[in-house]
Amino acid sequence: MPGKILVLGATGTVGSKVIRTLVARGEPTKAACRKSISIPGADAVAFDYLDASTYGCALEGVDRIFVITPTGCLDPVRLLTPIIQAAAARGIKIVLMTMLGVDTGGSNSYRTVELFLEETCAPFVIVRPNWFADNFHSYWLDGIRRGVIAVPAADGKTSFIDTRDIAESIACTLTSDAFNGQAFDLTGPEALSYAEAAAILSRAIGRTIAYTPVDDGIFIGLLTEAGISATYAHLLAELFRPVREGRMAALSNGVETLTGKAPRSLETYAKDNIAALTA
Numbered sequence: 418m419p420g421k422i423l424v425l426g427a428t429g430t431v432g433s434k435v436i437r438t439l440v441a442r443g444e445p446t447k448a449a450c451r452k453s454i455s456i457p458g459a460d461a462v463a464f465d466y467l468d469a470s471t472y473g474c475a476l477e478g479v480d481r482i483f484v485i486t487p488t489g490c491l492d493p494v495r496l497l498t499p500i501i502q503a504a505a506a507r508g509i510k511i512v513l514m515t516m517l518g519v520d521t522g523g524s525n526s527y528r529t530v531e532l533f534l535e536e537t538c539a540p541f542v543i544v545r546p547n548w549f550a551d552n553f554h555s556y557w558l559d560g561i562r563r564g565v566i567a568v569p570a571a572d573g574k575t576s577f578i579d580t581r582d583i584a585e586s587i588a589c590t591l592t593s594d595a596f597n598g599q600a601f602d603l604t605g606p607e608a609l610s611y612a613e614a615a616a617i618l619s620r621a622i623g624r625t626i627a628y629t630p631v632d633d634g635i636f637i638g639l640l641t642e643a644g645i646s647a648t649y650a651h652l653l654a655e656l657f658r659p660v661r662e663g664r665m666a667a668l669s670n671g672v673e674t675l676t677g678k679a680p681r682s683l684e685t686y687a688k689d690n691i692a693a694l695t696a
């Protein structure tokens with residue numbers, strides 16, 4: 418009898434949708450949370466990356482696990498490698514989400530975690546999504562409310578991806594062995610500048626949203642004023658460098674390969690999230 422699927426980051430943007438997708442498919446799913454919450458259709462289990470005493474209970478009865486770095490974490494190697502090691506030692510299949518582009522260019526902590534995973538004996542799949550379309554109704558929502566998106570992207574294009582497509586892709590890697598041992602870049606279907614994205618969002622919500630390119634200093638100032646730590650604001654600013662350099666405009670067939678469906682456009686994302694974009 419197959420075991421259960423353990424989803425880390427269960428209350429987060431991606432993890433919550435992975436759980437929803439798995440539950441809808443009738444997959445036995447455990448939702449790992451630091452807080453005690455109830456997630457319909459899944460068994461909630463207490464888990465903290467930083468507390469190894471929570472691993473045994475979380476991994477009990479599990480044969481597949483989804484591993485993600487929480488937003489704001491500055492040291493993914495320290496946070497993720499202990500649970501990857503514990504899962505691998507039990508022969509559990511591990512699906513790891515990192516970020517588009519971490520396997521190109523220089524060394525970085527996400528790539529270090531990927532290599533650590535690849536060197537375990539466990540079956541694994543890696544998924545590397547591009548910037549989430551959903552950031553427009555989370556990180557950039559304050560700007561959208563004011564009618565201006567101000568980020569240091571210059572004219573760089575991004576193939577924004579709807580997190581529903583990320584979650585559905587991850588669910589497919591967890592429920593099939595056909596993709597084991599591989600890594601998949603996940604992108605949306607088209608590369609758009611922030612000006613083009615702002616025009617699409619404007620049409621969807623019926624109100625003009627402008628795009629103002631800013632430099633790193635102004636961007637970091639805006640984020641810290643909004644309560645984001647200076648360290649994380651600097652990291653986010655650094656993530657826009659590959660956008661400006663055109664490296665986030667890449668298109669991949671990862672979503673289609675994994676799910677059999679084309680990824681959703683930014684227009685579809687915007688139409689389906691009008692309430693969140695106008696909240």
Ligand SMILES: NC(=O)c1ccc[n+]([C@@H]2O[C@H](COP(=O)([O-])OP(=O)(O)OC[C@H]3O[C@@H](n4cnc5c(N)ncnc54)[C@H](OP(=O)(O)O)[C@@H]3O)[C@@H](O)[C@H]2O)c1
Binds near residue numbers: 429485517547550
């Ligand atoms: N945003 C983008 O455009 C983008 C693009 C590509 C890749 N990514 C990557 O996506 C990841 C973030 O995904 P997301 O947005 O789905 O995350 P998220 O919404 O920030 O959710 C993080 C989850 O991790 C949980 N968590 C935090 N600390 C924990 C701990 N010590 N132990 C156990 N659970 C803990 C949180 O639960 P509680 O706090 O409730 O316990 C929450 O469920 C990051 O690695 C980021 O680099 C993001």
